[in-house]
Amino acid sequence: MTTFNDQPTLLGDTLHLRPLRAEDFDALYAAANSAETWAGHPATERYRREVFEPYFQFLVHAGGCLLVLDRASGEAIGCSRYYPVPDQPDDIGIGFTFINHRYWGGATNRELKSLMLGHAFAQFERVWFHIAPSNIRSQKGTAKLGAELAYEAVLDLSGTPVQWLCYELPRDRWAKGAI
Numbered sequence: 001m002t003t004f005n006d007q008p009t010l011l012g013d014t015l016h017l018r019p020l021r022a023e024d025f026d027a028l029y030a031a032a033n034s035a036e037t038w039a040g041h042p043a044t045e046r047y048r049r050e051v052f053e054p055y056f057q058f059l060v061h062a063g064g065c066l067l068v069l070d071r072a073s074g075e076a077i078g079c080s081r082y083y084p085v086p087d088q089p090d091d092i093g094i095g096f097t098f099i100n101h102r103y104w105g106g107a108t109n110r111e112l113k114s115l116m117l118g119h120a121f122a123q124f125e126r127v128w129f130h131i132a133p134s135n136i137r138s139q140k141g142t143a144k145l146g147a148e149l150a151y152e153a154v155l156d157l158s159g160t161p162v163q164w165l166c167y168e169l170p171r172d173r174w175a176k177g178a179i
Helices: 022-032 049-062 108-120 136-144 171-175
Strands: 015-019 065-070 076-084 092-099 126-131 148-156 161-170
Touching: 015 108, 022 049, 022 065, 022 076, 022 092, 049 065, 049 076, 076 108, 092 108, 126 136, 136 161, 161 171
Parallel strands: 092 126
Antiparallel strands: 015 065, 065 076, 076 092, 126 161, 148 161
């Protein structure tokens, strides 16, 4: 198997995804510094700089993270990450995603995930999404992609084992046009 490029540059109609770099802190924090952006997310305080900074450092050092830019304005609007799945080593995960609340309710999440899924499915048969049980917005958004809840598990995705809802999206289901 060839090595998976977990930090590609991907271009969509309205989004530009590129590897996250340490110097992107200010731009990404500008997208994250509203309490509304974290409403419904388990990390409700992540809009605060002292809470966001360790999260950002984790993303930069863990790798696989893409900065999401609005192509029209060039503004950073969020990020998402490819990551290895501890209990599914032949597959890939997509997560650690957030999008500024001003981009909710439209096609932004769909375009973001379509770009990332298209890249992942060139090499993997399945993609996993791990969602906190309390994160209803992400559960609904992931289901709209065609992913289905496969099981619940305690997994260490970022240094601390926690309970996750594990959503599976096989390549063939995605190819049938779940979006």
